[in-house]
Each structure stands twice: as C-alpha cells, then as structure tokens.
Amino acid sequence: MKRRGLTLGALLAVVGPGLLAGLSDDDPAGITTYSVLGADYGYQLLWVLLLSTVALVMFHALAARTGVVTGQGLIGLVRQRYGVRLGGAVLAALVVANVGTTCAEFAGIAAGFELFGIGRYFSVPAAALIVSVLVLRGSFHRVEHLLLLLSTVFLAYIASGFLAHPDWGSAAHGLVVPTMPVNADAIAIVTATVGTTLAPWGLSFIQSYAVDKKLRTEDLKLERIDVVTGAVLTGIIGFFVVIACAATLHREGRSINDATDAAVALQPLAGGAASTLFAVGLIGAALLAASLLPLSTAYSVCEYAGFEAALDDPYSEAKTFYVTFGLVTVLGASLVMIPNAPLVTILVATQILNAVLLIPLLLVMIGIGRDEDLMGAFKVGKAGSVAYALTTAVVLACVIALAASLAFG
Numbered sequence: 001m002k003r004r005g006l007t008l009g010a011l012l013a014v015v016g017p018g019l020l021a022g023l024s025d026d027d028p029a030g031i032t033t034y035s036v037l038g039a040d041y042g043y044q045l046l047w048v049l050l051l052s053t054v055a056l057v058m059f060h061a062l063a064a065r066t067g068v069v070t071g072q073g074l075i076g077l078v079r080q081r082y083g084v085r086l087g088g089a090v091l092a093a094l095v096v097a098n099v100g101t102t103c104a105e106f107a108g109i110a111a112g113f114e115l116f117g118i119g120r121y122f123s124v125p126a127a128a129l130i131v132s133v134l135v136l137r138g139s140f141h142r143v144e145h146l147l148l149l150l151s152t153v154f155l156a157y158i159a160s161g162f163l164a165h166p167d168w169g170s171a172a173h174g175l176v177v178p179t180m181p182v183n184a185d186a187i188a189i190v191t192a193t194v195g196t197t198l199a200p201w202g203l204s205f206i207q208s209y210a211v212d213k214k215l216r217t218e219d220l221k222l223e224r225i226d227v228v229t230g231a232v233l234t235g236i237i238g239f240f241v242v243i244a245c246a247a248t249l250h251r252e253g254r255s256i257n258d259a260t261d262a263a264v265a266l267q268p269l270a271g272g273a274a275s276t277l278f279a280v281g282l283i284g285a286a287l288l289a290a291s292l293l294p295l296s297t298a299y300s301v302c303e304y305a306g307f308e309a310a311l312d313d314p315y316s317e318a319k320t321f322y323v324t325f326g327l328v329t330v331l332g333a334s335l336v337m338i339p340n341a342p343l344v345t346i347l348v349a350t351q352i353l354n355a356v357l358l359i360p361l362l363l364v365m366i367g368i369g370r371d372e373d374l375m376g377a378f379k380v381g382k383a384g385s386v387a388y389a390l391t392t393a394v395v396l397a398c399v400i401a402l403a404a405s406l407a408f409g
Helices: 002-014 017-023 028-041 046-070 074-082 084-114 120-136 140-163 168-176 184-197 200-212 217-250 259-270 272-305 319-337 343-369 372-378 382-408
Strands: none
Touching: 002 217, 017 046, 017 140, 017 200, 017 217, 017 272, 028 046, 028 084, 028 184, 028 217, 028 259, 028 272, 046 074, 046 168, 046 184, 046 200, 046 217, 046 343, 046 372, 046 382, 074 084, 074 200, 074 272, 074 343, 084 120, 084 200, 084 259, 084 272, 084 319, 084 343, 120 140, 120 272, 120 319, 140 217, 140 272, 168 217, 184 217, 184 343, 184 382, 200 272, 200 343, 217 259, 259 272, 272 319, 343 372, 343 382
16 A cells, blocks of 8 residues: 555656647647547548557657757757757747747637636736746646646636537547548648647647656656647547537537637537637646747757756746746737737648658657667667657648648648
8 A cells, every 4th residue: 555655756756748749739729620520520530639649658758858858859869979060950840830830829828818808908907917936936746736727718618518418439430430521621620620739839748847847767758658648638628629619619510710610600509608718728738838939949049059958947047048938928928919910820820830840850859769879778679660650650641731732722
C-alpha cells in the first residue's frame, strides 16, 4: 500500500508538461476545426482524429524525452545541431505563427464572452491582464497548478456531447473505418485536423516545460504516462466536440464557420445547457492557450539567444523571457481590439504557417532524437525512426494535397 502511495506521489510530481501541452491543442482553432469536421462530415472523419491523436502521443513523447535527456529546449537544440541560420529561420516562423495564434486565442475569448453579452473591449483586456498576472507573478508550481485547474473546463465539451444524444454506433464506425470524400474541402479539413492536433508550438512548449520542471531521466517512465494522458484526453475532447456537432448540425444540414456558430446553433437543437457548456469550454480553452502560447514563445526566444530562463527566475535575471511573454500577449490582444480586424484571415494564415512549419520541425526532432551524442542511451532506434518517418510522411502528404487543391481547385 505504501509503495502504491509513493508511486502515485511520484506521478503527481511529474504530471504537467504532457497534460498541459496536450489539452492546450484544444484551443479555439482546434475547437473550430473539430466543430466544422462534425457539422460538415458527421461521424465520417473521426478516424482522422484518432490517427492525429496517435501522432500526438508519439511526437510529444519524443519532445519530452529530448528535453529531459538534454536539458535543452527544441529551438536551442536546433541552433546547436543545425546552425544559427536554420535555428533563426525556425524561430522567426514560430514567433510569427505564435503571435497570430495568440491573436486567435483572444478572438476566442472575445467570441465566447460575446455569447453572454460581454463585449470584447472589456473581456480581451481583462483576459490579457489575468493571463499576465497568472504567469508572470506566480511561482512555477503555483502557475502549473492553476493551469491544470483551468484545464478541467474541458469537461464541458464532454457534457455537451452527451446532451446532443449522438448515434454511438455511427461514431464508433467513423472512428475505426476510414472513409473519405475526395474533394478540396475534405482534404482541407483533414489537413487542418492534423495541424491543429499536432501543433508546432505545442511541440516546442512541452520540451521547454519539461526542462523548466527539472525532470530527470528516471522520471521518463512516469512522464510518458503524463504525455499519453494529455494526448488521449485531447483526442477524447475533440471526439465529443465532433459528435456534438455531428448529432445536431450535420443532421439538420447546417454549416458553420467557427466554434461560436456551433455554440449558437446547438441551443435550438440540443438545448440551452449544451450551448452554454460549449461556450464555457471555448472561453476556458482560449484562456489556457493564451497563457501557454506566449510562454512557449518566451522559452524559444531565450533558448535561441542562449539565455537560461525559467518561471521561477526574477525579472532582473530573465528580462528577455518576461519581455517576450508580455510583447506576445499585448500584440495578440491588441490585434483583436482593432475595429473590423480580419480575425478569420489571421486565424487561417497562421494555421497555414503552422502546417508548413510542422514538416521541418518534425524532421529536425527526428534528427535530434537519433543523435547519439545528444541522446546517448535514449536515442531513437531503427523501429522508432521508421514510425516517426511514416507519421511525418503522412503529414507531408496532407500538406502537399492541400497545396495542390488550393493551387488547382
């Protein structure tokens, strides 16, 4: 009994990077993608979500292991192994994508609160202030505990899925039997599902966060549980978002543009409770991701510059870290406040950049993981290399198919 208690205590001490990095992928962009997937294609493309979740487990596990073994974040390792120019190019693309995606998170906050009659000119500055105080004024463990507590809001999506009374048999069939319409829209939503589930900033964040948490190689077995739990929960939440929209919007033949449309449309179809829970989930998801995206960017900038920075460091010792966090937060929130700002265009553009950035990021992760000088006994073996290469090839095929459909469609 004592041994079990010690094991549970050790697991609780390790939990954090995998859970937060996984769940933060269910941000407004992700929820929008899953909502459209369910509204337009019903249960048919659930298998794409399943495969994306498997890929998420694989690469988040690799990122966490690399961080723990090397004691360095992803951008720092890219700079070290592939040179300053490639490291700088990857960092620049990541920063631009992260600022745009942070804008999308604040847009999600604005849209979610507007469903409850609260305008963006109040909700967005208030959210930016809350996020900044939460992350910049707290200790590492306090910030982590508050973010983990915030992540419980995702239970709202599971509840809304049940309230929609889905066809469980059709959902199970769509999950395990791959079928797909061959058209540009279907290719686009499949690519978006892969890209939003396996987000580049999440890969960078989980590795940096594992370093900041000071995990050791003996923690890796327990950290894998953390990673698998976070990724599986991400897939489960996405599953319930899809089936909630499939059981209501798709059945009624209604199309939507974003998650806010889904929340509004659910009210007459699944009841006010489902609609409210969907909106609450959107706000909570946006707040969590709006906290983590600037944090991920701050880690990456400091890694490239060669500065050691952590949440427990005072401002005087980690100015670059805190200034980067503040700038990304202010930029993301400010763009949402601009009257008539093209938020949908910003969201789409950053997701395209994320999809493009994902390919080289996966390739350098595999290269680093196979490097015996860096990874030692924890390097990726032949079987692992094949699995990672196949997964990357599938992601590349999706991006090429999307590019071809946009160019010739």
